[in-house]
Amino acid sequence: MTEVQPCVFIVDDDEVIRTSLSRALIARGMTVQAFTSADAFLRAYDDDKPGCLVLDYGMPHMTGLELQQLLAAQGRTIPIIFITGHGGVPESVQAIKRGAIDFLEKPFRQDTLLDRIRIAFQKDAQAREARKVIDAARVKFDRLTDREQEIAEFVVLNPATTSSKDVARALDISPRTVDHHRARILEKMEVKSVVALVDLCRSTGILGSVADRGGILR
C-alpha cells in the first residue's frame, strides 16, 4: 500500500470561514477539501481517503452533530474536529462522547487546530492499521471449512475446554477428528497454539463474546 497524504476535509456553510481556513492550512502544506454543507461532503467523501474532518457545528439542514451521528451509523471512522461560533457546552460534551477529537470555539488558536489535526491524522492512521489486521484475520477465517469454523468457534468461546475429548463430546464427533481439524485450523489461521488462536479471534472480534463484538472494530 502506497503512503497517501492525509486530507483535511472542511465542512462549513460560511464561505468566509471556508476560504480563510483552507488558505491557512494550504499555506502549511496540507491537503484541504472544503464543502458548503454536510450533504455535499457525504456525496463527495471516499472512505479510502485518509484524513480528518473539520466540521462546523451549526449549519442549516444538517448540523455537524447530525453528520457525526450519520457517519458513525454507517461505520465510517473518520476523526472529527468540531468548530463552532456558538460554544454551547451541552452539545460539545455530546460530540466528545461520540468520539470527536475536540470541540473548538471560534475563533481558535491556529496551533490548537493544527495539533488536533495531527492527532486526528494519527488516530486515522491507527484505525486504518487495525483495520488491515482484522481484514487479514477475517480472510484467513473465511478460508476454514464449516466444520473447522464450528470447532474454532467452540474453542474460542470455551477456552477452558481444551481437551479433544471434551470438544468431541460437545460436538458429538470423534476425538481424532477434532485433533485433525484443530491442526488444520492452526495451520490455516497461521497461529502456533490454541491460545494464540483465541487471542487473535478475540482481538480482531471475528469470534468472541457479544460484548466483545461491540468493540470499536465492529
Add this chain to the structure above:
Amino acid sequence: MKVSLGLLLAVCLAGLQFLAVTFVVFSSYLTSERVLLDHARNLLSDVGLNTIQNARGFLYPARAATELASQLAENEVIASHDLELLEKLLFQQLRLSPQFAGVYYGDEGGNFVYVKRDTGLGPFRTKIIKHVEGQRETELIWRDNKYNLVRSSLDPNDTFDPRLRPWYQQAAEEKLAIWTDPYIFFTSQQPGISVASPVFDQDGDISGVIGVDIEISDISRFLASLEIGENGRALIINRNGDVIAHPDQSLISTEDENGGQRFVSIDEIGDPVARAAFGGMLASGEIGQAGETTSTFVVDGEKYVYTVKPRISDVLPWTIAVYAPENDFIGAIKSNRVANIWIAAGIALLTGIAGVFLALWIYRPVEAFAVRSALISQGELSPSDPLPSTYAELERVNETLVHEIAERKKSQREYGRTFDFSTRGMAQVEPETGLILRANARFGEIFGYEANEILELSLKDLCHPEDVETFLNQAAGEEPNTDDSQERRCLTRDGSVLWLNIHAIMIRDDNGEPLHAVVTIENVSHIKEKEKEIQQLNRDLVHTARVNMMSHMATSLAHELNQPLTAITQNMDAALHMMSAEAPGHDLEPILRESETQAHRAGDIIRSLRDFLLKDEVLKEDFDLSELIEQSLQLLRSEARVNGVFVGSEVEHGTRVKGSRVQIAQVLVNLVRNGIEAIADDNARLRDILVTAKVGDKDAIISVVDTGPGFAEGFDPFARFETTKKDGMGLGLSICKTIVEAHGGKLWFERSDTRSHFCFSLPRATKE
C-alpha cells in the same frame, strides 16, 4: 304686538251685536219689499185678467146678436126685404143689450136698416134707406122704449150706401163675421167697435150684411173703476198701437187731419207714464207678444212696475197694459226705512256698549292674573300666595306656573351650589374678550387668586403664553361636546406652570347667539407627573424586554461575531506563515483586504447591537426604515442560519418614518425571531421569512411573513402571558403591540394559505 284679550272680547261682542242687528233689519226690509213687489205684480196681472174678462163680457153679446140676426135673415124668419120687420127685430136686439150703440142691416140692393140709441126725440132712432122703383128714400124714425113711433121724417140729402162701407165689404168678402178695429163713432163721437156678419140667401150667395156697433167707452169707465194701488192704471192698446181704452177717456181721442176723430197712439198719449212705459213697444213691435211681461221702469225719478198681457185673441188683438208706481206698495216701508235704521243703530250701540262692559267683566280676572304673574316674576309676590277668584283654566295655568317657578328656583339653586362648591374650578367667561364674569372659589384657588381678584382678569392673563390662542379658541368653541376637554398649560399668580384639564361649554340664547362660556378646569399637574413616571416605567420595561431578548440571542450573536473574527485570525495566520516561509511569490493583499472586510463586518454587528441596547430617551425621530430593517436583520442572521431559515427583505431605500428607532427595531427583531422559532419548531419544508415595507401617503406598513404553521384557532398572539413557546413568557408581542400603538400605528396578524403575516403600520415622516 299681541292683541289684548279684553279689547278683542269687546270688539267681538259689540261688533257681532252690530252686525246681527244690521243684518236682521236689512234682510227683513229686503224680503218684505220683495214680497210686496211680487204682490204688486200679481195685482197688476189680476187687473189685466179682469180687464180681459170685462172686455170679452162686453163684446161677445154683440157677436151672438149678429149671428142670431143673420141666421134669422137666412131662415127668412124675417123677410130681409121687409125692412119694417127687420127694424123691429133689430130694435129688440138693441134693447136687450145695453152696450150696443146700434144694430143695422144692409143688403145687396143698397137697402139699409139702422137702429140706434139716441138722446134726441126718442131713446131710439131708426134710419131706413130703401129703394123703391129706382127711387132712393131715406127715412128717420124715432121711437120710445116700447117701439111706439115718436116721430118720423125723411132725409132727402142722405147719401149713405151700406155696400160701400168697409164692414160690409169685408164681411161679404170673407163670408165670416168680422170685427172692425175700434174707431170713433161718427155720430156719437164715442169710441166703439163694429161686428159685421154676412147673410146668405138660399143659394148660398151673399144677400146682405148685418152689423152691431158697440161703444167701448164703457171699457174705459170700467178701467177707471179699477183700483190699482193708489195711482195705478190699466189701459188697452190695439195691435196698431192705438190706445182704445184708458181710465181717462178724454185722452184717447184726438182730431185727425180730416177734422174727424181718431184714437191717439200709445207714443203720443197724454199720460206721460204710459207713454214712457209702453211707447217704446210700438217702435220695437213688442205689443201683443205671446207671454205676459212684467218689469219696472223709472219716470221722473219715480219707479214703476208694469205688466203687459198678451193679446186677448186673434179676433180681439188687444193688449192690456197695467202699471203702478212702486211706492204705492212699498212706499210705507221705504218711509219706514230710515226710522228702522236709526232704531237698529240704537240697538246696535246699546248692545255694543253692553258687549264692552261684558267683555271688561270677563277680562277682569285675566288682567288680575297678568298683573299677579308680573309681580311673581319680579319677585314681589310669592307664587304660593292665594289666587284671587278666577277661571278654572287660569287656575290650572297658575298651578303649572307655580310648579315651573319652583323647578326653576330649584335648578338655579342647584346650579348655583354646583358652581360655587364644585371641586373643579368653574367660571363664566365673556366669549369675545375672555373676561371672567363669575368664578367659584376653587377657580381662584387653583390660580392662586382671591375670589374678587380673579374677576378683574381675562383668560388671556391666566394662560401659558404658548397656549393662549388655542385656549381662547376652545373657550369660544363651537357646540358643547362632553369629550372636548383639553389639557393646557396655565400660569398661577406666582408664575409657576400648571397643567389644567379645561372643558368649555358655550351657553347660547334661543337664536344661537353666544351668551357666555362656562369653563371648567381641573388641576391635572400631578396626573401629568404620574403619566411621565408611567411613561418612564414603560420605556424601562420595553428596554428590559429588549435586553432580555438580546440575552436570548447572545449565542447566535456571538456566532455572528465569531465568524468574521475566525476568518480574520485564519487570514492572519496564513499571512504570517506566508511571510515566514520562503515563498515570496505569495500575494498578501487579498488576504489583508478580506480581513479588513471581516473586521468591518464585526464592527457593524457590534454597532447594531449597541444601538439595539441603547436606552431610548428620544421619543420620536425621523429615520430611514430600510436601514433599520437591514440592521435588525443583521442581528438575526446567525440565528436564522442555524435554524435553516432564509430571511430576506424587500424595502425601498430611503423610506423615512417617524418614531423611536430602537423600539421599532425591537418590534422587528421580535417578529422575525418569532418567525424563525415557528419555522424551526415546525420542521417545515419552506423555511422563508420575508420582511417588506409598503409605503402609503400617510404611513408605511411593515409586514413580516413567515412560512411557519401559524396559530391554533382561538389563540390570541397579542395577549399577555399567552405563548406557544416552551420557554417564552408571552410578553413579546404584547410589548410590540404597545410600542406600535404608542407610535400611532396598529399591529395585526393575518394568515394566508401557507404563511403567517405579522404587519404593523407606522406614520411616515412629514419631511423627507
